[in-house]
Amino acid sequence: MISLTIVGLILVIVFGSLRIGVRAWEKGEKDVEMRQRERIVLDLVKRQIASIFVRVVKDKDEQPFFLKGDGGSMEFISRIPMVPGNRAGLVYVKYVVGAGDGGKKRLMFSEKNTYIIEKVMEDQAEDEFFELIPGAENIEFEYLRGPSEDEEESVWQETWDPDSDKGVPVAVKIIFQDSKDEDPIHVIAPIKSDAS
Template sequence: MRRQGIRGFTLLELILALSIVGAVLVIMFGGLRVGLAAWQRGEHRAADLDHARSLVLLLEHALEGAFPYRVTSDDGQGPRILFEGQPDRLILVTLSPPFPAAGSVAFTAMSLSGEAGGLTLRQQALPNPVALDAIEPVLVDATTTAVRFRYLGGKPEEWQDRWDIGKEQTLPRAVEITLVTGTGGGPLVPPALIVPIRATAP
């Protein structure tokens, strides 16, 4: 009596099954790679946003302490308030410097500008005859790709790209700061920061 043989897989069926398993694995690993890349982009974006927030808080603290400090004018027209307001540059005197000096210093002049594609901050204790542009920066943030300032004041009161201290004779009522940051994940523009200035006139 002959035993009937048990039929196994043919070579073609085996190759087909392995091909299907391989295709499923490729799809799974492709999806995993895409998900991992998206997660890493999200992490970088969150880090950029945290960094931008820390810069905004640093600048907000300094501007809240702005003071109408008078210096001797170079043109011989008497004392003037030390303040320069341009679209991409801001010079002021503050009672709350971003990086406090070691000693007891009441007034600190600081300069913010968008130099060479980054945010540059200089500061010095007053009185000091050295021009701000001649001293080394205390902060150069290369992740800031653009910085923009606007100033609230004038008659009628409105936002201006420049603040003429010689004409206005007071500090602006508020300063708006817009930063554009990013480290490769595309530009990141946090909401504009508007800082009211309490002491506008001596």
């Protein structure tokens, strides 16, 4: 009787430790999948930003499209579409950092073919955006202004306004922080410009 009790306790301990191991493995797999998804999304965003079309494109009202952005949004014309099936040349892209659940931030984007849009889309409905990253502690954009006559060095700035900033930035930095416990990830997309 005592030996059966001891065998039963050993089985409970073994199966309990197996259950704990399986849970830890599943949680680790979930974290790996989430990290891979974030890395892929950031790489795609970097690729699209790096392919900014730097020449002047005008809408039907003859208003030019230029890169415009701040810490929480950015819009530009790109040579590379991210949406599958959108293969017809240049696309108008808008990235927006919005509020998510529990005070988290989420990265959303919208993309339209430049042939079918009639004007720069200032106010788009939220249902026109795709969610790329659902819940992050922080997501920001910064813009690298190249050296000018007044300054010898390049300077990172929080906004890029085509009315006050000449051409396009030398690079765009995406600052992504998944949680408060982690250090932020800085993804820098260099922009090759022959027209800045």
